[in-house]
Amino acid sequence: MNKKLFGVVFVGGLFAFTLVTNVYLGKVSVAHGATVSERVTARKAELSTRLDDATKSRLQARCKAAQTVLKNMKERNQKGHENRKQRYSQISAKLSDFVTKLEAQSVNTTELKNVLSQYKQKLEKFTTDYGEYTESLDDAIAMDCAADPEGFKATLESLKKIRQQLIADAKDIKSLQPQLVKALANARVALANAQSQNNNGESN
Amino acid sequence: MEAKNRPQPSLRPMQDITPPPGGQQQPPEKPVEKKPEEKPSFNPGVAPQAANVDIVSPPADEINEPPSISGESQPPTSNNAPQQAAQSADSTKDHDEELETIVKEVHDEQNKATEQGPKSSKPILVAVIALIVAMLLGVAAFFTFRNTEETGSGGTNNGSTSQTATVKPEDLSTASKDIEAQLNQLNDEQDFGATEVSDEKLGL
Numbered sequence: 001m002n003k004k005l006f007g008v009v010f011v012g013g014l015f016a017f018t019l020v021t022n023v024y025l026g027k028v029s030v031a032h033g034a035t036v037s038e039r040v041t042a043r044k045a046e047l048s049t050r051l052d053d054a055t056k057s058r059l060q061a062r063c064k065a066a067q068t069v070l071k072n073m074k075e076r077n078q079k080g081h082e083n084r085k086q087r088y089s090q091i092s093a094k095l096s097d098f099v100t101k102l103e104a105q106s107v108n109t110t111e112l113k114n115v116l117s118q119y120k121q122k123l124e125k126f127t128t129d130y131g132e133y134t135e136s137l138d139d140a141i142a143m144d145c146a147a148d149p150e151g152f153k154a155t156l157e158s159l160k161k162i163r164q165q166l167i168a169d170a171k172d173i174k175s176l177q178p179q180l181v182k183a184l185a186n187a188r189v190a191l192a193n194a195q196s197q198n199n200n201g202e203s204n
Numbered sequence: 205m206e207a208k209n210r211p212q213p214s215l216r217p218m219q220d221i222t223p224p225p226g227g228q229q230q231p232p233e234k235p236v237e238k239k240p241e242e243k244p245s246f247n248p249g250v251a252p253q254a255a256n257v258d259i260v261s262p263p264a265d266e267i268n269e270p271p272s273i274s275g276e277s278q279p280p281t282s283n284n285a286p287q288q289a290a291q292s293a294d295s296t297k298d299h300d301e302e303l304e305t306i307v308k309e310v311h312d313e314q315n316k317a318t319e320q321g322p323k324s325s326k327p328i329l330v331a332v333i334a335l336i337v338a339m340l341l342g343v344a345a346f347f348t349f350r351n352t353e354e355t356g357s358g359g360t361n362n363g364s365t366s367q368t369a370t371v372k373p374e375d376l377s378t379a380s381k382d383i384e385a386q387l388n389q390l391n392d393e394q395d396f397g398a399t400e401v402s403d404e405k406l407g408l
Contacts, residue, residue, distance in 0.1 A: 064404035073400050077400075090386075094379055098376065163396045166392075178324060181384060
């Protein structure tokens, strides 16, 4: 009885830990369903066209090779994607740090905070879309494509669509670059003025 | 009286011992007062007529020793006395063996109860500890990934933040150039281009 209780408690705790980890890693998609089959079903519902028998047969014959290509692509791109996310994150952190320190030095940071807020919103969108992209890619690699060629086709279409969206998100972030440069330049001038005023005040 | 006609020793304490049937004349056994901290003594080799026989358990090291028939009993007074003495010794020996078995069983039960007693609370304690550890792991995962998301979307705590409390105008100029360079180095088409997931590339 005591051994059973211990086993139940341990398994329950492990399950809770795994669930929390997966939810916050984004591996469990609430929008499309918790399992691969549920997400594939949702994508099939979104797919506008239906496959004819010839297309299905061709997909069944070639989908395994396509999954290998996708897997290699994922491994090849992984480093570049991680590098991109890291750079976005560092820019956001650096700007936040500047805002905090400039405010501490009594420098007006309204413009810089406005640009930073926009940057964070666009970065959040990119992060969300990247999570969906990863999910679609993993589903396309892991699913039984021969058993469900329509589902595989729908997943591929979703993958192509989300990759296009990610390009748009990246360009959106890059479009803030002129505003960022201008805001930092204005902050630099304001900071220099504030410091010279302080120096004049001290000398007087 | 043959030993095989006797009833088998029971698991209950010595009160279940029944006197051997038959016309064995034995003097009444006088109970001996035990000392509080020493094991009850048992001397199987002494004839009942000659000494006070203990009716409690023998020491453990004497249990497995075959009872020896002491040759130092009283000399026979008649022709039948040696035969009677041998018979009484045999019956005493059987009786003693039975007592040894019962006493050994009682000791085993007592030891088992002693071992099990203190351990009854340990499995519950282990189960509680396992539950607490699992919950702590879940909470740690929750806060870890929440902090990761905040950092990704522009958290204030990051390894790239400056250690100094103030910021200089040169820092803002340098940061502006760095941000420009980092964003320009990112190749959106290479990371998320449509050609990598086209049907031609996948062989479909």
